[in-house]
Amino acid sequence: MSCTTGSSVCREVRQESIGVPMRCWCGRKVDLLVSKTNENPYRRFYRCQGVLQRKYESHLFKWVEVAMPEEFEEQRVEIGKAFSELERMAWEISGLGRSLKSEMGKLEAHVCQLENDVKVREAEACRNTQRGVVGVAPHLVLAVCVAGGLALVYKALCG
Known part of the structure; x- marks a missing residue:
């Protein structure tokens, strides 16, 4: 496998992995291992589970200290997007509140x-009635009573 210590992936890799890898390009899971070599003692790295069965293919290999800053940067970007969306939603809600207040008025x-x-x-x-006028339409009286009742209900609910 031809990997350099500064490289995040092998030179022959088929798909670049950004951040902490979960799967290799071949679809297998990635293990978190610790180096036992004299050049990199106790240095942690990610490696494809299939690398031992398929020696001649290039599978994922990535040092943890390379993966973590990439992961943090990726998360920082996602958090920035989330904050932007929250700001947009707050502005929209504020506008809806003003519109609702206007409609209520x-x-x-x-x-x-x-x-x-x-x-x-x-x-x-x-x-x-005092003049003795008879014949007020009953539906008019009913409409007046209903409107008055609705006004009282609205006042009770909205203060």
Whole structure:
């Protein structure tokens, strides 16, 4: 196997591995081993499980001190992307909150207008009753009662 100490993978590798490898290009799992050579005593490295069965093929080999900084950099980039997405979502939620507040203001104004209309209709009905006017349409009375009830429910829920 022709690997150099500074290289993260063998020269004949088919697929470059960035960060901590999980699998070799051949599909086999990667082991974390410790070097027992005089040149690299107790130095940790990743190696494909299939390297011993297939001597003449180049399989994954990577020193831990090469893999870890790559892994940290990859994670730093992913965390940066996540923070950017969170900022975008916060901005979007803030805009939705402003929009909701605006819509609630419009609805409150509409409810106030309906309450005023109900009061005016009730006053007219009272005046007509005092004058002796008969024949107020029953569906109008029902609509006034329903609108008044809805206004009371809205006030109770929204304060």
